[in-house]
Amino acid sequence: MNEDAVKRPIILAAAAVTILFCLAPFGYMVLTGFSRYPDFFSPDTPWIVTLSNYRTVMASESLHFTAFLRNSIIISAASAVISVFFASLAAYAITRLSLPGKLFFMFLILSLSMFPPVSLVGYLFKLMTALGWINTYPALILPYVAWTLPLSLWILVSYFSQIPRDLDRAGLVDGCSRMQILIKIIFPLAAPGIFATLLLAFIFAFNEFLFALLLTTDHAARTIPVGIALFEGLHGQIPWGEIMAAATLATMPVVVLALIFQRRIIQGLTRGAVKE
Amino acid sequence: MNDNNHFFSRETWTALGFLLPLAGFVVIFILVPVLGTLTDSFFLDVTYRPRRYLGADNFIWLASDPEFGRALRFTLLFVLVSVPLEVILGLIIALVLNERLPLRGLIRAAVLVPWAIPAVVSGRIFELIYNYSYGAANYLLTTLHLTPEPVNWLGSEIGAFLALVAADSWKTTPFAAIILLAGLSAIPDDLYRQAKVDRADFIQRFFKITLPLLKPVLIVVLLFRTIEALRVFDLIFVLTGGGPGGATTSVSLFGYSYFSAGDFGYGSAASVILFIMAFGLSLGLIKLGRVEQGLMP
Numbered sequence: 001m002n003e004d005a006v007k008r009p010i011i012l013a014a015a016a017v018t019i020l021f022c023l024a025p026f027g028y029m030v031l032t033g034f035s036r037y038p039d040f041f042s043p044d045t046p047w048i049v050t051l052s053n054y055r056t057v058m059a060s061e062s063l064h065f066t067a068f069l070r071n072s073i074i075i076s077a078a079s080a081v082i083s084v085f086f087a088s089l090a091a092y093a094i095t096r097l098s099l100p101g102k103l104f105f106m107f108l109i110l111s112l113s114m115f116p117p118v119s120l121v122g123y124l125f126k127l128m129t130a131l132g133w134i135n136t137y138p139a140l141i142l143p144y145v146a147w148t149l150p151l152s153l154w155i156l157v158s159y160f161s162q163i164p165r166d167l168d169r170a171g172l173v174d175g176c177s178r179m180q181i182l183i184k185i186i187f188p189l190a191a192p193g194i195f196a197t198l199l200l201a202f203i204f205a206f207n208e209f210l211f212a213l214l215l216t217t218d219h220a221a222r223t224i225p226v227g228i229a230l231f232e233g234l235h236g237q238i239p240w241g242e243i244m245a246a247a248t249l250a251t252m253p254v255v256v257l258a259l260i261f262q263r264r265i266i267q268g269l270t271r272g273a274v275k276e
Numbered sequence: 277m278n279d280n281n282h283f284f285s286r287e288t289w290t291a292l293g294f295l296l297p298l299a300g301f302v303v304i305f306i307l308v309p310v311l312g313t314l315t316d317s318f319f320l321d322v323t324y325r326p327r328r329y330l331g332a333d334n335f336i337w338l339a340s341d342p343e344f345g346r347a348l349r350f351t352l353l354f355v356l357v358s359v360p361l362e363v364i365l366g367l368i369i370a371l372v373l374n375e376r377l378p379l380r381g382l383i384r385a386a387v388l389v390p391w392a393i394p395a396v397v398s399g400r401i402f403e404l405i406y407n408y409s410y411g412a413a414n415y416l417l418t419t420l421h422l423t424p425e426p427v428n429w430l431g432s433e434i435g436a437f438l439a440l441v442a443a444d445s446w447k448t449t450p451f452a453a454i455i456l457l458a459g460l461s462a463i464p465d466d467l468y469r470q471a472k473v474d475r476a477d478f479i480q481r482f483f484k485i486t487l488p489l490l491k492p493v494l495i496v497v498l499l500f501r502t503i504e505a506l507r508v509f510d511l512i513f514v515l516t517g518g519g520p521g522g523a524t525t526s527v528s529l530f531g532y533s534y535f536s537a538g539d540f541g542y543g544s545a546a547s548v549i550l551f552i553m554a555f556g557l558s559l560g561l562i563k564l565g566r567v568e569q570g571l572m573p
Contacts, residue, residue: 018386026393028401039409090295093290093294112306115306115310118532119548119550146306147305178294209509225394
């Protein structure tokens with residue numbers, strides 16, 4: 001049709017611009033990490049490809065980069081697993097047990113996630129100081145679990161409500177407890193949804209910055225975003241190559257997860273926001 | 277199975293047991309801290325000094341604190357400029373991705389990249405992009421002769437503001453696009469086919485079908501984005517540090533700077549203002565959605 005003949009090139013051009021918009025800054029980061037000089041694109045500067053930025057970031061004792069990465073992965077994975085387990089207990093109760101005020105409860109939980117993190121962090125700092133937990137894993141894991149629970153709950157409720165209730169009844173007849181039904185029947189059937197929720201909770205915890213900034217003090221518990229934000233290098237001038245190498249390494253876990261499980265993440269993200 | 281009363285109440289007890297861990301976590305690590313912040317906002321609470329009840333003094337000081345006034349104005353302006361920009365850009369990207377495209381999976385994956393990376397990393401990338409002497413932005417501008425000389429992006433108030441909006445849009449537009457795309461694909465194709473039969477052109481179809489049917493999803497996206505933009509912190513901490521001269525200090529950054537200096541009373545009072553604003557705005561947006569669509573439960 002005539003309209004399509006006009007529309008088609010515009011759509012394709014817009015798609016190309018979208019890809020460029022999304023990937024150009026990311027590609028710039030990766031390239032800078034591999035370059036000797038940060039202004040490698042300028043004709044006055046030779047473009048020298050090097051691995052020395054990565055070597056410095058990974059090997060330098062005083063930068064503690066590998067410790068930050070390890071802390072981030074442990075803290076985010078622990079938070080995601082705990083959050084998704086507790087959220088699936090609650091999602092089970094909400095979708096299949098008789099309970100008054102379910103919808104009210106769901107919205108109450110959702111509204112708690114509307115509080116800006118800065119309105120919690122001062123009190124959390126005093127709490128963690130009083131407990132002597134500043135700069136430990138629990139100081140971040142516990143708030144991250146709470147912080148990702150509303151999101152996990154909403155996504156899991158939408159997945160669980162699609163599983164037929166007859167299965168629960170069959171389980172009850174066979175003498176299973178509710179917990180056994182959840183673990184033996186619901187978990188396997190909702191595995192894709194649970195996995196998507198785990199990924200999202202992991203990414204949210206991995207990227208969190210404000211709590212990590214205030215509740216940690218050094219490499220014993222400090223996470224990657226804080227390490228990147230406070231990275232000033234060992235010498236005077238800003239070491240852009242090293243910062244971008246570190247940023248690339250910090251970004252890899254989440255970007256790889258996002259690319260491999262693209263479909264699941266998009267599905268998880270859009271559950272709850274869009275009614276089907 | 278006979279649903280007598282006894283069975284029901286046992287089931288409800290089980291349900292409450294299942295909700296308990298979630299409720300416990302949320303109460304201890306969200307609700308109690310928020311209430312604690314609210315309480316602290318009425319106290320003089322500075323490290324190594326005796327805690328003292330102040331009444332509303334912190335809020336009175338905030339009202340006459342020019343630094344806070346500026347942070348408040350900056351935050352509102354940032355929300356007003358960046359959120360509409362991101363939602364409109366996100367809608368355009370969603371409309372494009374909703375068409376038949378070659379390599380559609382690859383394009384969707386590309387859109388996820390800015391969303392997935394930490395805001396701190398995007399701050400660092402844009403810090404380099406806007407760098408006066410090495411940055412890609414000035415290189416492009418000067419080689420294409422768009423500006424006679426390099427622009428001092430982060431050194432001027434307006435430059436720093438625009439830099440923040442651009443960096444924030446890069447990071448958050450994909451989220452808007454992903455949600456809006458899901459909304460678009462839920463619109464039945466039949467409606468468009470019928471509209472084509474009726475010879476409605478692209479513009480008419482957009483305003484008569486797409487926009488009205490997408491409205492609930494648009495409001496959800498606006499709500500999420502507004503809440504997030506109000507609390508903006510990570511990007512600013514890295515990209516401008518609130519400068520130049522405090523011009524891009526958000527309310528979150530203002531509150532944080534007092535917390536990190538050990539002043540919990542005043543920092544809490546600023547945070548309370550922010551959560552009242554977040555609450556008011558979300559209530560307003562939800563009401564907008566309900567009144568006009570009868571959609572929100």
